[in-house]
Amino acid sequence: MCSKLNSQARVKDRISELPDAVLCHILSFIPTIYSVRTSILSTRWKSMWASEEYMSNYVGFLMFVDRVLSLRDSLDIQKFRLHCYCCVEDFSRIVGWICTAIRHNVVELDLCVYTDNIVCPTFELPQCVFMCKTLVVLKVKSNCITYASPTSGCFPSLKFLDVKVEYPEDDSMEKLFSCCSVLEDLSINANC
Template identity: 85%
Template sequence: MCSKSNSQNIQGHRISELPDAVLCHILSFIPTKYSVRTSILSTRWKSIWASVPNLDFEFEQMSTTWKEEYMSNYVGFFMFVDRVLSLRDSLDIQKFRLHCYYRVEDFSRIVGWICTAIRHNVVELDLCVYSDNIVCPTFELPQCVFMCKTLVVLKVKSNCITYGLPTSGCFPRLKFLDVKVEYPEDDSMEKLFSCCPVLEDLSINATVRDLLVLMFKVSAPELKRLRMTFVSAYLVSKDHEYDISINAPKLENLDIKQDCLSIYLFENFKYLVKGSVDLYSHYEQEWNDASERTTALLEAP
């Protein structure tokens, strides 16, 4: 027993003797709430967590009633994020991950967190933000996100975020975009997917209202991989279709998953080497159209 205890102490001391950069790298693989807890281990560990390049905050506990215990956890989470960000000083942030539900009145705090990450030269921004209100007001992604000169990876899943893009200078370094859009509009989607001059990897996951004809264009000169998933909010009808134009001269991989096949128009396809089409639902009224669209899709490249 004593021998085992001594062995564990030796291992613990060896870890503490590692350089700060190595310890920060190790802590970057765990959620921030756990890396902060290492501060109580010893004086050596007291401030290591504050230099970790990755910040990972998650509060996905959702409740239909704001009971005392839930509210306490919710308030504690928001205070924790505020506190951690206030102690970052001038240190850069490599990755900022925020997954949480929020009340409408706390919307401004989330915007503030996002802007703080941008000011700290964030490279990867991963947002999964949902309002507690079913009929929730929307808010625009801060303009600083679009203009960020260090951002390379952007992931957004939300039922409340919209995209009011500036007229120029968007995403100068963004190479990976993964976005989930609920009930998209033509112009907002087209602007978002066509304002990334160096984008190489694009994933689109859209939930679309019934009785909607959705038309938009993806235009990305450096795009190499494109994944598109479209889900109908209700039963697919004859009045429900997507008309999608893709201009990606360097596209190599195309992955399509839909309930009913869209009308596709391809431009400048020269390097496509792999394609996947998954029609996970099929309706009788679409049979004739599906046959024609499938033929057109296979012939296009």
Template identity: 30%
Template sequence: MKRQRESERDINDIDRLSDLPDFVLLHIMEFMDIKDVVQTCILSKRWKNLWKSMTNLTLHCLDDGRTYTRVSPLEDTDQTCILSFSKFVSRILSDRDGSLHLQHLDFAHRDTPEITLLEVMEYAASHNVQQFRFPVEFDPPHTFELPLSILCCRSLTFLKLDFWIFSSANNKVKFPKSMNLPALKSLHLTFVTFTTNDDGCVEPFSTCK
């Protein structure tokens, strides 16, 4: 009876999760909060760098689960949280295995610093992202021009850009005169302004095949 109990205890002590292949563990991580994902690095030697091989990233930082609801100035604690998350995002992107292409990147943030927006878009484009979701709320000090890199990303098949701007200056998010997205199959845009050509016409999709 004693041996049986010891045998049952040994079975229960087996780390079945770590016995799973990497691709299964990486798939499980896709359903976890990114902060919890990064913390798995302390579990064991095998887990130390595992998260860095993720090809699907979800980076969200929204207030109490509600999207785009701010109507009053930010408190100091909110500003601290925003800056902290921006630094966290930069660390995630710099530590991730840069040799791996991105299949999916979903970034959502409120009152995002412009430098963080540009960093995420440039990273997505340079790592051949296939699906890019980008719903953000921010208050730019001037008209924000989208970088050509993400709008000329030849690997993109899905692109969703939702910009919610809170500004008394009526600033906007401006598209370039044209974009080159040969693999694109689905495009969703919210609150953007297209740039006219010299003849006053707007033809942002003229170079898309």
């Protein structure tokens, strides 16, 4: 038993001994969300994901989404799925993407938007989402999106609503649910 404990104590954390450039290169091969999650490993890893090389890939992603959406012309979008870890500076861009999906008669809107800055400002789900006549499925998971739904006439076709939020505002969720007149399936998960 003692020899097992001694061998475990001798195990070295070799990855943390690598130079920053090598760690950044390794992170460039994994999905963004996992790169950001490495920031909890130690203070050294905290900002590793935001390196120059990594941020170039992130900016490339933003430009790619802009380009794809601009090339849609008049084609409808059946499903728009955006899962990203973003900065406050990206909020207006994300709102623009959501509005573009709505203009293209989106049927399913799946948003998973997180930011690493818990004290950062939030952004409101655009009003066009609440008024969208084609939207049937809405999934929102976020620590930075708030809801300011109109008091009437919203979500005329919404049948499936899946919401997971952190730190929900007092009555925003209640207002959101009260707008769903044809809702068939509701899933709520809130971390307070």
